[in-house]
Amino acid sequence: MPIPLPLDSAREEILAALAVNGSLVLSAPTGSGKSTRIPPMLLGEARGKVLVLEPRRLATRLVAARVAQEMGCPLGGPVGYQTRHEGRVGPDTRLLYLTQGLFLRMLLDDPRLDKVSALVLDEFHERHLDGDIALAMALRLRRTTRPDLAVVVMSATLDTETLSDYLDCPVVKTRGRAFPVEVRHIDAAEDRPPWEAAARAVREIVRAGESGDILVFMPGGYEIRRTVEAVRDLHLPEPLTAFPLHGEMPAEEQDRALAPATNRKVIVATNVAETSITIPGVRHVVDSGLARVARFDPRRGINMLTVQKISRASAEQRAGRAGRTEPGTCRRLWSLYDHQGRSEHETPEIGRVDLSQALLLLNALGVNDIGTFSWLIPPPDAAVRSARDLLASLGATAPDGDPADLDHRFPPPSGNLTELGRQMARVPAHPRLARLVLEGERRGCRDDAALVAALLSERTILRPGPRNPLAAASDDLSDLLARFSQAREHGFDDAFCQGRSLSASAARQVDRTWRQLRQTGQARHHRTARACTHGSADAGRPAGSASNRGLSPPFRSSLSPDPEPRTLPLCLLTAFPDHVAARSRPGSPVFNLTGGRRATLSRETLCTDCDLVLACEIAEIEGGSGLSTVLSLLVPLKPDDLLEMFCNRMGLSSELSWNRETQVVEQIESTRFFDLAIEETRGIPTDRTAAAALLARRIVAEGLHLSGFDDRVEAWVERLRFVATTFPEKGLPVFDDADRQRAIEALCGEDYRYAKVKDRPALEAVRSLLSPAHRRFVDEMAPERIQLPRGHRIRVSYPQGQRPTGRARIQDLYDLPSTPRIAGGRVPLLLEIAGPNNRPLQVTDDLANFWKVLYPQLRAQLQRRYPRHEWR
DNA sequence: GAGCACTGC
Numbered sequence: 001m002p003i004p005l006p007l008d009s010a011r012e013e014i015l016a017a018l019a020v021n022g023s024l025v026l027s028a029p030t031g032s033g034k035s036t037r038i039p040p041m042l043l044g045e046a047r048g049k050v051l052v053l054e055p056r057r058l059a060t061r062l063v064a065a066r067v068a069q070e071m072g073c074p075l076g077g078p079v080g081y082q083t084r085h086e087g088r089v090g091p092d093t094r095l096l097y098l099t100q101g102l103f104l105r106m107l108l109d110d111p112r113l114d115k116v117s118a119l120v121l122d123e124f125h126e127r128h129l130d131g132d133i134a135l136a137m138a139l140r141l142r143r144t145t146r147p148d149l150a151v152v153v154m155s156a157t158l159d160t161e162t163l164s165d166y167l168d169c170p171v172v173k174t175r176g177r178a179f180p181v182e183v184r185h186i187d188a189a190e191d192r193p194p195w196e197a198a199a200r201a202v203r204e205i206v207r208a209g210e211s212g213d214i215l216v217f218m219p220g221g222y223e224i225r226r227t228v229e230a231v232r233d234l235h236l237p238e239p240l241t242a243f244p245l246h247g248e249m250p251a252e253e254q255d256r257a258l259a260p261a262t263n264r265k266v267i268v269a270t271n272v273a274e275t276s277i278t279i280p281g282v283r284h285v286v287d288s289g290l291a292r293v294a295r296f297d298p299r300r301g302i303n304m305l306t307v308q309k310i311s312r313a314s315a316e317q318r319a320g321r322a323g324r325t326e327p328g329t330c331r332r333l334w335s336l337y338d339h340q341g342r343s344e345h346e347t348p349e350i351g352r353v354d355l356s357q358a359l360l361l362l363n364a365l366g367v368n369d370i371g372t373f374s375w376l377i378p379p380p381d382a383a384v385r386s387a388r389d390l391l392a393s394l395g396a397t398a399p400d401g402d403p404a405d406l407d408h409r410f411p412p413p414s415g416n417l418t419e420l421g422r423q424m425a426r427v428p429a430h431p432r433l434a435r436l437v438l439e440g441e442r443r444g445c446r447d448d449a450a451l452v453a454a455l456l457s458e459r460t461i462l463r464p465g466p467r468n469p470l471a472a473a474s475d476d477l478s479d480l481l482a483r484f485s486q487a488r489e490h491g492f493d494d495a496f497c498q499g500r501s502l503s504a505s506a507a508r509q510v511d512r513t514w515r516q517l518r519q520t521g522q523a524r525h526h527r528t529a530r531a532c533t534h535g536s537a538d539a540g541r542p543a544g545s546a547s548n549r550g551l552s553p554p555f556r557s558s559l560s561p562d563p564e565p566r567t568l569p570l571c572l573l574t575a576f577p578d579h580v581a582a583r584s585r586p587g588s589p590v591f592n593l594t595g596g597r598r599a600t601l602s603r604e605t606l607c608t609d610c611d612l613v614l615a616c617e618i619a620e621i622e623g624g625s626g627l628s629t630v631l632s633l634l635v636p637l638k639p640d641d642l643l644e645m646f647c648n649r650m651g652l653s654s655e656l657s658w659n660r661e662t663q664v665v666e667q668i669e670s671t672r673f674f675d676l677a678i679e680e681t682r683g684i685p686t687d688r689t690a691a692a693a694l695l696a697r698r699i700v701a702e703g704l705h706l707s708g709f710d711d712r713v714e715a716w717v718e719r720l721r722f723v724a725t726t727f728p729e730k731g732l733p734v735f736d737d738a739d740r741q742r743a744i745e746a747l748c749g750e751d752y753r754y755a756k757v758k759d760r761p762a763l764e765a766v767r768s769l770l771s772p773a774h775r776r777f778v779d780e781m782a783p784e785r786i787q788l789p790r791g792h793r794i795r796v797s798y799p800q801g802q803r804p805t806g807r808a809r810i811q812d813l814y815d816l817p818s819t820p821r822i823a824g825g826r827v828p829l830l831l832e833i834a835g836p837n838n839r840p841l842q843v844t845d846d847l848a849n850f851w852k853v854l855y856p857q858l859r860a861q862l863q864r865r866y867p868r869h870e871w872r
Numbered sequence: 873g874a875g876c877a878c879t880g881c
Contacts, residue, residue: 055879055880056878056879056880057879057880083880083881084880084881099879099880099881100879100880100881101879101880101881102880102881103881104880104881105881126879128879128880129879129880130879130880130881193873219877220876220877221875221876221877222873222874222875222876226873246877246878247877247878247879248876248877270877270878271877271878272877272878274878275878275879276878276879291877291878292876292877292878293877293878294876294877294878305876305877307877349879357881361881427881428880428881429881430881457880457881513881516881602875603874603875619875619876620876621875621876628875630875630876
């Protein structure tokens with residue numbers, strides 16, 4: 001017999017509100033029983049299925065089991081659940097618990113949710129990206145084809161006004177059942193490490209004779225280790241046992257921290273203890289008020305992990321952990337004044353993370369204009385731009401319209417999924433990894449590529465601790481693959497893995513994901529989704545139980561002799577074209593990463609001697625010694641690999657004899673762009689105009705083939721300011737708007753109108769100053785730095801032939817003695833493609849149509865010359 | 873003062 005809960009009394013109110021509005025926001029604190037009571041309540045009224053979306057797998061399974069038990073039916077009967085790798089769904093399942101992410105996958109197969117009557121979003125206040133998207137899609141359905149779809153949003157926070165405005169529906173609030181927690185603020189000195197204050201607070205609790213276990217919140221593993229040490233050094237009369245607790249720990253060790261102990265426990269935990277894990281016996285919370293938070297920096301395309309002050313809502317949640325079973329206390333290691341200055345909520349995920357996967361999925365769901373999509377809170381523009389750029393560079397989207405009509409490229413369109421993009425959206429992984437899997441399939445190394453994708457998308461299988469080097473592995477990735485295959489050959493045996501500092505559970509997880517990814521997201525995925533919505537013959541059994549044991553598909557180790565040993569690096573290059581790094585100079589530990597970033601190699605890497613690498617992982621870490629960009633999971637590259645990638649992008653064959661060295665050197669040099677430019681600037685005499693012209697030239701040359709242009713202008717101005725203040729003797733300008741205008745005039749001539757760079761994206765501004773023909777020219781020339789086959793050159797010259805230059809790069813245009821006047825779309829320059837022996841192949845004076853007309857001709861010639869080559 | 877939070881398909 002179910003225990004009565006406060007929510008049961010709100011039943012009439014909830015059903016009445018839902019009957020009138022079709023949607024509802026339910027505000028009820030954690031522990032009020034909303035996850036278990038509301039969905040069955042809805043099921044009684046619904047004709048079709050009820051879907052309940054949970055943020056976490058664990059909660060999905062546990063809540064479904066609880067509900068099935070309370071309803072007195074087997075799991076997989078009327079009540080079921082489904083997560084990525086396991087589930088209990090039967091033909092009779094009408095109440096289905098599933099993760100938010102799986103729901104979005106389901107929409108790909110069943111966009112109208114035909115058999116679904118009601119949708120419940122549980123724990124919505126956590127504001128995961130998938131939850132925001134799921135809700136927005138539900139709203140869209142209600143507004144279009146499914147006005148009858150009931151939507152209930154459940155949130156633990158009281159701030160529900162935005163939500164009810166968004167859904168245009170009422171809010172029902174209920175009380176919780178928590179015990180009071182006495183909160184004290186302890187003003188710890190901010191410049192002291194948090195573990196010292198935490199240890200003092202623990203001592204205070206013990207000395208005051210307050211009983212009960214203590215839960216300490218720290219931002220990360222490092223702080224946890226220090227706190228555990230500090231607590232051990234307290235030497236209190238009462239024996240304490242301190243346990244670390246964080247997500248990277250193996251499950252057995254986590255269990256040990258949660259299990260009852262003879263001594264009083266001090267559990268030092270990260271945010272895992274805030275929501276995901278409930279710890280019995282805790283009466284006291286000590287809160288550092290800090291958390292490591294992942295953010296995506298769209299300007300640099302980098303994931304950062306920084307220590308931040310938690311919000312007031314998060315502090316409230318942490319304090320609540322002390323009052324689950326009886327009244328408790330919470331000591332906050334920051335002042336009340338600090339507390340009042342903190343933000344109310346954490347930034348929702350949509351405001352901080354990489355959006356490329358979300359964007360790809362939305363495109364595949366037919367949402368082509370992200371700008372007008374009905375977000376609860378729209379994502380930041382810069383993040384959307386960055387995601388679009390990434391999708392385009394991965395080949396998932398294509399610019400619309402006539403490719404030659406480049407004026408329509410700004411702002412870039414969000415839709416226009418390519419066939420490749422459509423396939424990528426079906427692969428349940430980040431777009432980069434989806435591309436990796438598909439490229440692997442195309443190049444005949446599907447299994448290896450899918451395994452790499454699985455290893456990169458799941459938690460690392462490497463545990464801290466000593467590992468014997470594998471003789472056969474020469475780089476990080478093949479080392480990882482070899483270790484995984486060893487673990488797999490031993491059936492992911494716990495003892496075997498432990499002895500080799502591998503996590504058996506993480507490896508099993510990778511194995512499951514690998515099995516899914518190697519199907520490239522099509523056949524199997526259909527089945528899963530069908531099972532969710534329509535039921536299927538093999539449902540009702542834990543999914544994967546048949547395939548996970550015994551029968552194992554042949555595993556081709558990447559260490560086995562490979563007829564095409566460079567295949568995997570080439571696949572990786574399509575997935576991570578911007579993760580290439582070159583050593584800054586021989587022997588230096590500093591690497592230059594594409595886009596002007598600097599980085600160092602991870603300590604664990606095997607590729608210590610490589611000069612050109614691809615980094616599967618790039619992270620910016622805020623550690624004890626400041627901020628550093630660290631490259632890890634490295635694969636050595638050969639210059640030929642880069643060449644191959646360029647050729648692929650150009651649709652040309654690398655078998656032609658190209659001018660390889662030039663290309664590679666150029667690419668590597670472009671990664672050092674900012675440093676070179678600064679050196680140049682330093683050497684310039686005290687001439688403001690010259691400095692401005694240099695800046696403008698660089699802006700155009702750099703900005704047109706890289707994204708995030710406006711930010712680059714700002715970065716550039718910053719750099720110049722830095723140089724100006726560091727080398728005052730050079731008399732360089734402090735760069736202001738007047739200098740900007742001068743720069744643009746130097747670039748374009750004085751009769752062009754000045755557009756304020758700050759107001760609009762700088763690229764737009766500079767481009768708008770150019771005539772249409774000139775604009776097309778720079779657009780087409782600079783982006784890819786198109787190269788010609790060996791012996792062929794592009795020459796730029798005046799009609800009179802005053803100043804022919806070497807290769808036609810955009811800088812060369814601005815190196816001409818005076819800026820060419822442009823009129824009527826005709827450019828008084830001659831462009832010629834010179835063949836071997838300088839024999840001109842083509843000449844034109846129409847720059848606007850140069851690539852449109854000449855490039856296909858050139859390509860046709862090449863095709864005739866190399867007929868046996870396979871042209872793409 | 874070793875260099876890393878938590879989810880999820």
